[in-house]
Amino acid sequence: MTGQIEVVFAGFGGQGVMTAGQLLAYTAMDEGKQVAWIPSYGPEMRGGTANCTVVVSEHRIGSPIINNPGAACVFNRPSLDKFGELIRPGGLLLINSSLIDVKSGRDDVTELLVPVNDIAIRAGNPKAANMVMLAAFVAMTDIVSFDALEKMFREKLGSKKKELLEVNLKAFAEGRMLAEKEKAGGKA
Amino acid sequence: MAYQANTVFTRPASLSETITHYCPGCTHGIIHRLVAESLDELGLRERAVGVAPVGCSVLIYNYFNCDFLEAPHGRAPALATGFKRIRPDMIVFTYQGDGDLASIGMGEIVHAANRGEKFTTIFVNNAIYGMTGGQMAPTTMPGQRTTTSPAGRDVDLAGYPIRMAELLSTLRTPAYVARTSVHTPMHAVQAKQAIKKAFRLQKENRCFSLVEVLSTCPTNWGIAPSDATRWLAENMLPYYPLGVFKDPEREEATS
Amino acid sequence: MAKKLMKGNEAIGEAAICAGALNYFAYPITPQSEVAEYLCWRLPEVGGTFVQAESEVAVGNMLFGAAASGKRVFTTSSSPGISLMQEAISYIAGAQLPVVFVNIMRGGPGLGGILPAQSDYFQAVKAGGHGDYHLIVLAPSSVQEAVDLMILAFDLADKYRNPVMLIGDGMIGQMMEAVEFPEEHRKPNDPTGSDWALTGAKNRKARITKSLFLDPVMLEENSFLLAEKYKTIKKNEIRFEKYKVTDKNRILIMAYGTMARICQTAIDELEQEGISVGLFRPVSLYPFPEQDIFTESTRKNIEKVLVVEMSVGQMIEDIERCLKGQREIDFYGRTGGIVPTPNEVKDKVRQMLGIKK
CATH class of the missing domain: 3.40.50.970 (Thiamin diphosphate (ThDP)-binding fold, Pyr/PP domains)
Structure with missing residues (x-):
């Protein structure tokens, strides 16, 4: 990556958007980048979305408040409505197509539909939807290396729930595969 | 004929030589002495820290010969908590009047007692605000005239006096809670026993301890000192019964 | 570490x-x-x-x-x-x-x-x-x-x-x-040996x-x-930080805390539009960097000083005191939990300079 990337993870409370953002921030920090993780603030807390913004930069980070993020991972419809239109032109939008049956309607951003809930259930843990999304996002952007992310994932989440680690890693791999296919020009 | 002089009475080492500012007939001086004797006899003076209240006894630190902190009105138990938690090896006590402890400082004393903070509180109850000039206190007797209840305390408006010792002894956390008086020498001797026991329990790192001491205020009651002790006996004793309300040693013996 | x-x-x-x-x-x-x-x-x-x-x-x-x-x-x-x-x-x-x-x-x-x-x-x-x-x-x-x-x-x-x-x-x-x-x-x-801490009146006078x-x-x-x-x-004990404060600045922004970082991003983006703005960030609010605020605000090209706060205007009163009327002071603030964004700060600066977007 070069310069600075900002990404919003947004969804219902309980969908794990905060955790996904933190995992990304931890990994980027470990790779020597400047990071800031900011939970929902201001009036955005209303209207059915919980969200966090992660800023990853090669320079000292200025404003932690981002008007127009470079990317968003939206887990539910209110989040798509809210953040779909805020993404910078040329940015990236990942939509949870398990719960959202529309697209943003924008033609100036890269859009990827990821059925994160379906993939997570298939992998054996419905709660791993956030990890599917994070894996897909990282695969799309190369914001951090995948190995570093997986290592951080094992470190932060693996120790507490060992029995879930394998299914979570499976969900992780599926999210990555789907995004890499998309990148390579295939259809997900 | 040769006489041998024996010292039978001295100033306790825990008291300084400063003459107090208290009014004639006020019992603060007696209570100060009982506290000082207890510190002396238990060998605690050199590691004692007192916390002064706001009220007539705000200048208590001038009369004692040990370290002292001066608290905002009613907050002495919070200061004592802060100090004692950091220096559990020290002996900490608060000395508070009824306006300070039972009115503005009600929250602090209840919670310090309930947490079982390991300090001792000497609670001097004279049923009136002294320093500010004789206003009604939460402990003022029904019908008692004060500068803010010139027709006498109206229980319909101000409720009945708060019995602090009873109130605090409803708390479960082990605590030594006693009520004493100093209006006669005999009562003063009993008060001394309670105060000394309270400090001994603290010395043994046992528990929070509080000794309420009924006291006179002839100046603000508007009567002569000799009448004041009688007034206390006739009016306060029936409402504020003396006794030990909570005693960890008694509880240990019966359990 | x-x-x-x-x-x-x-x-x-x-x-x-x-x-x-x-x-x-x-x-x-x-x-x-x-x-x-x-x-x-x-x-x-x-x-x-x-x-x-x-x-x-x-x-x-x-x-x-x-x-x-x-x-x-x-x-x-x-x-x-x-x-x-x-x-x-x-x-x-x-x-x-x-x-x-x-x-x-x-x-x-x-x-x-x-x-x-x-x-x-x-x-x-x-x-x-x-x-x-x-x-x-x-x-x-x-x-x-x-x-x-x-x-x-x-x-x-x-x-x-x-x-x-x-x-x-x-x-x-x-x-x-x-x-x-x-x-x-x-x-x-x-605290042993302290001349003020309460440690017990042992071998010394009582302390109050x-x-x-x-x-x-x-x-x-x-x-x-x-x-x-x-x-x-x-x-x-005066402490402060300056960001892109130069003789080219037309506006000097005064902000502290997180607000200053938001202004920093606005300043970077305004720079790309060719508008030179500096930031003065007091780190110690008391003592207040009075003299330095005066010195930096009165640089020759500075037309106006902009105070940005997450309030309806509090630090601005101290800035006014420091500037002694030497520069015009403007204010931008949001409050109640609403945080001014870099875009809002940029808009305010452009408006102060009469520049249309």
Whole structure:
């Protein structure tokens, strides 16, 4: 990556958007980048979305408040409505197509539909939807290396729930595969 | 004929030589002495820290010969908590009047007692605000005239006096809670026993301890000192019964 | 030491431990309850003391008593809680005790809201309690700076025997950033040999920690003594940061805390449009960098000074005092939990210069 990337993870409370953002921030920090993780603030807390913004930069980070993020991972419809239109032109939008049956309607951003809930259930843990999304996002952007992310994932989440680690890693791999296919020009 | 002089009475080492500012007939001086004797006899003076209240006894630190902190009105138990938690090896006590402890400082004393903070509180109850000039206190007797209840305390408006010792002894956390008086020498001797026991329990790192001491205020009651002790006996004793309300040693013996 | 990704609230707690401050008294209040949730298990690990008090009134007074021991003591709270501590703060200043207070500010007045604001500037800087006194006030703009200033706060409190307040908005508390802590923890203060701490009247005269001086001559003397101390603090402890301040600046922005970072981004983006704007960020709000603010604001090309705050305008009164009418001052502020965005700051600057987007 070069310069600075900002990404919003947004969804219902309980969908794990905060955790996904933190995992990304931890990994980027470990790779020597400047990071800031900011939970929902201001009036955005209303209207059915919980969200966090992660800023990853090669320079000292200025404003932690981002008007127009470079990317968003939206887990539910209110989040798509809210953040779909805020993404910078040329940015990236990942939509949870398990719960959202529309697209943003924008033609100036890269859009990827990821059925994160379906993939997570298939992998054996419905709660791993956030990890599917994070894996897909990282695969799309190369914001951090995948190995570093997986290592951080094992470190932060693996120790507490060992029995879930394998299914979570499976969900992780599926999210990555789907995004890499998309990148390579295939259809997900 | 040769006489041998024996010292039978001295100033306790825990008291300084400063003459107090208290009014004639006020019992603060007696209570100060009982506290000082207890510190002396238990060998605690050199590691004692007192916390002064706001009220007539705000200048208590001038009369004692040990370290002292001066608290905002009613907050002495919070200061004592802060100090004692950091220096559990020290002996900490608060000395508070009824306006300070039972009115503005009600929250602090209840919670310090309930947490079982390991300090001792000497609670001097004279049923009136002294320093500010004789206003009604939460402990003022029904019908008692004060500068803010010139027709006498109206229980319909101000409720009945708060019995602090009873109130605090409803708390479960082990605590030594006693009520004493100093209006006669005999009562003063009993008060001394309670105060000394309270400090001994603290010395043994046992528990929070509080000794309420009924006291006179002839100046603000508007009567002569000799009448004041009688007034206390006739009016306060029936409402504020003396006794030990909570005693960890008694509880240990019966359990 | 390896960097850690931490929430500002937790980092502030850990910083205190690094400073050898192991005595923490607190009452829960949003948006900083994580500090107590962190320290309640962390302090016992390092032999420290945590007391959850019954109210912020009690917290302030527990600190008062605890500080008299000569050990490092502190609390964290948020606006309404800090209001309740003003009684104790006044007494602590009067009795000259070192205590560190952290205010993670939320919107007010009254119960207000729970989102970030900077509306307690007056309360902190002008002394919110009664009497002639001042706190030393420090305002971090990042989690790392919160850590560094927290450690400094204890040093300054001890050095001047004066309460110090760290003020951050809710964002500093809730945001996670990478932080580095000093390798070595300070040892807790040893009050043995102190000439003021209460350690027991053994082989010395009894000591009294107090703020009562019934004799007006002595009270005046004490107040003059405090005033002298504040003069020394003003001489020694002014701290600030400048960002892109040059002779080309047409506008100089004044902002502190997180607000300053938001302005920094606006300045970077305005630079790309060819508009030169500088940022002056006071780090110590008391003592206030009066002279430096005057000097930087009166650079030859600066047309106007813009004060940006998460309030309806508090620090601006001090800026006005510093500039003595030498420059026109404009203001942009949002409050109640609404944080000005870089775009809003940019729009304000363009409007001030009469530039259409």
